[in-house]
Amino acid sequence: MxxxxxxxxxxxxxxxxxxxxxxxxxxxxxxxxxxxxxxxxxxxxxxxxxxxxxxxxxxxxxxxxxxxxxxxxxxxxxxxxxxxxxxxxxxxxxxxxxxxxxxxxxxxxxxxxxxxxxxxxxxxxxxxxxxxxxxxxxxxxxxxxxxxxxxxxxxxxxGDPRPLVPAPLRTLARVTALASLAVVAAGVVVTGSGPHSGDRGAKRNGLDPAAVSQVHADLVFLLIGLSMAVWFALRAVSAPPAAVRAALILVAVELGQGLIGFVQYFTHLPVLLVAAHMLGAGLVWWATLGVLWSLRERPTHTPADPAPASPSPAEEPVPAA
Known part of the structure; x- marks a missing residue:
């Protein structure tokens, strides 16, 4: 533009x-x-x-x-x-x-x-x-x-994006990102079945809170397992330190978010913990994006050096006698 x-x-x-x-x-x-x-x-x-x-x-x-x-x-x-x-x-x-x-x-x-x-x-x-x-x-x-x-x-x-890790590892990271998005979506459904509706007269989605919470928890376990696999795999292939660090941050954020979710469920959803869990959802997705972004780089584009011009006949060296 x-x-x-x-x-x-x-x-x-x-x-x-x-x-x-x-x-x-x-x-x-x-x-x-x-x-x-x-x-x-x-x-x-x-x-x-x-x-x-x-x-x-x-x-x-x-x-x-x-x-x-x-x-x-x-x-x-x-x-x-x-x-x-x-x-x-x-x-x-x-x-x-x-x-x-x-x-x-x-x-x-x-x-x-x-x-x-x-x-x-x-x-x-x-x-x-x-x-x-x-x-x-x-x-x-x-x-x-x-x-x-x-x-x-x-x-x-x-310049054009350039991968920093092997293709199977990039695929694993994408699957992990899909699992992260599924966890977020399942959390939305859990919220719609719970008691905090925004108004005492607001309707709920009618789903069983215990059942949808179990689905959400299962997806969380899957996500944590995939994230740890990404971290170990990045270390195994000697990936750039920024990528290893991004995967470790994701695992740490997920564990913190999982702990908050576990405590809030068994303490009957106190509002402060629910608010912290909502913040954690945004941070988990932020950390997920950080992993995806760390697996590639976009270097500064530099145009190729022009090929050296062929000397003209007048410039060609004269053979020694």
Whole structure:
């Protein structure tokens, strides 16, 4: 995408701070999961009972709506923070030369923000339908994926991706990522069957909480086993230290998340542990992406050196007599 020269002074400061801005966007999308959990766990899901306004007469919360209205409206305000960061990242991407992929990723992240707002509005208008709430969470996972790709792409070169480990190990990592995504999706179903609905009158999905929790736990065991296999395999093939470290971080995050999930289940889902578990879901996916990204590199593209020109007849050395 060509840059307009007259706008370069506008792009330059954003391009200079692009990597911190990208990290802030990624962190903010993870924080959105936590604030969404706060809305649900405090029964504030209908603190603003309509959308896009908070009430029929006001776009903002009122004192009569109490703390529930403040919590729900605060979660809505985070959308504007995400939108501002997305715009800043887009401007910064325009200021980077020959980085069309950065611009495309920033546009996708930016488009996801209003989609998230609209889907959040649908959850309110459907009175917190658990399946819609689940889609709202999965869209956050998709946005984390895009924001992570944007953040990591900034520090890469512009050449073609080059694998750093053998193909079977890359396949194992992809299977592990699918298992991680399955764990997240199963967690959404478990949440929809549990007691924390976001409002005391909201319906649940009707599934047996114990049964779906068992499926979720089985997938967690599978994920941990696959992740440990990736870690051992990376060490066995003498993979780059960054890849080994990324796999170890994934295993550590999964074990911490599993411990929180185990304790919260047998302590009847206290809200603080449930909130920590929601944060952990975002961190597990972040760590999963870190493993995938560590198995390849994109070096700086350097054009091939031109072949030396053949000397002209006048330049050819004269044979010795």
């Amino acid at each position: 060509p840059r307009v020269k007259s706008f370069e002074p506008l792009y330059r400061p954003f391009a200079t701070w692009l990597r911190p801005l990208a990290l802030a966007s990624l962190v903010a999308n993870v924080v959105l999961i936590v604030t969404g959990a706060a809305v649900r766990l405090t029964d504030s899901g209908l603190g603003c009972p309509t959308w896009p306004r908070c009430t029929d007469a006001s776009y903002t919360t009122t004192s009569a709506m109490g703390v529930h209205g403040m919590i729900e409206f605060g979660n809505r305000l985070l959308t504007f923070v995400l939108a501002g960061l997305a715009i800043a990242c887009f401007l910064g991407a325009l200021g980077r030369p020959r980085r069309q992929s950065l611009v495309r990723l920033s546009v996708l992240v930016g488009l996801g923000i209003p989609m998230q707002g609209v889907l959040g509005g649908i959850t309110v208008l459907t009175h917190l339908n658990p399946w819609v709430v689940g889609l709202h969470f999965l869209l956050s996972i998709a946005l984390i994926t895009l924001a992570y790709a944007f953040w990591r792409r900034i520090g890469e070169g512009d």
